[in-house]
Structures are given as C-alpha cells and as structure tokens.
Amino acid sequence: MKHELTCIGCPKGCRMTATLDDGVVTSVNGQGCARGVTYARQECVDPRRMVTSLIPIPGHRRPLSVKTAEAIPKGSIASCLDAIHNARVQLPVRIGDVVLSNVAGTGIDVVATADYLQ
Template identity: 40%
Template structure:
C-alpha cells in the first residue's frame, strides 16, 4: 500500500494505491489522471526541474532554467549538481538549450528568461 498526493492538477487528491490480484487499485482520485499518476509514480517516477545556472555577465549573474520535459526522479539531485557546475558564456533566449540531453535522459535544460532584452536595456 502506498499513500500519495497527486500533483497532476490543482486538486491535490490524496491517493491510496494498493495491488490486488496483481492489479493496481487506486482510491481517492477525483479524475482518471490520478490513477495514471499513481501507476507512473510507483513504477517510474519522473519530475520536471527548475533552477538557475551561473553566467559570465557581471550584471546578470544567474539565468533561470527548466527541463523541457520530465526526467527520472533518481536523476534530480545529479541534475541539480550539474546546474551548479554550469556557466553560461553567451546571451540566451527563452527556450534555447543550455544543456542538451541532460544526463543522457533525452531531455534538454532550457533558458526561461530572455537575457538579450535585459542586457540590451543596459541591465546586464
């Protein structure tokens, strides 16, 4: 038995997942998404990651980033360490890849801020 809180939608349903006769049974979900969330969470949990990376620009020391998709949950800490070691050396725009195929997951880490607007405005 596993107790989970579904994070797929704003409802935040409290789920109770059990296996009965080899089949997953989920209780507490208000929509079908809860069942799929529980199945995924118990077999291959993934997470989206947001964070920052350092830049070489004195007036713009950090750039906000996120994964373009979800990565395996067990790689989140490793990705956080990689972000900490990463330094951006050129102006990035929203959606540009800062790290391609992060940790071999097939998921890119992309910029979530347009540095060119801030730097061209004299703020960077």
C-alpha cells in the same frame, strides 16, 4: 502492496491509494479525475519531477532561469542540479534555447525559461 500518495495534478491534492502486485499497479482509488490515475501509475513505477534552477552568468547580477524540458527521474535530480550548477552559458540566450543536452544521461534537455540577451 498498498501505496499512499497525494496527487500533484491540481490544488485539490487528492489522497489516493494505489495497489501494486509484483511492481504492477492493479488499481487506484481516491482520485478526483483521470489525471490522478495517470499520476499514480507513473509515480509508483517511475517517479519523475520537473527541475527548475538558476545558472549564474559571470559578470552579471541576474542569473539565467532554466528548467528541464520534461520531468526527469527523481533519482537523477541531484546529478541534474550538479550539471546545471557547473554549466557555462554563452549569451545571448533566448527562451527555449537548449542550455544542456541530455542532462545527467536522462535524454532530456535543460532549456532557458526567459530571454537573456546581454
């Protein structure tokens, strides 16, 4: 089975073709560098994305910006966003602080991307 995909590793956006046999990537073509091969192998068997979002802080105009500490499975993105939007945060928060642990059962935390002291 052939799988066409576009690498998101850099602005070049190489169009690649991965060949799968029984769910195993057997070859990748079209990549401009080795990162494309790594991306294609991951994308074909366990696609993941970083999630960034904002958490409103009651009584404050500016929301807290957050992101997942690592890319999470694409199938968990909606649950992750639900958890983020339902999160209640105690100030102060420092950049890198864990805002949600093990978000959506992924084993990955959501962390603050900026200080929010008051």
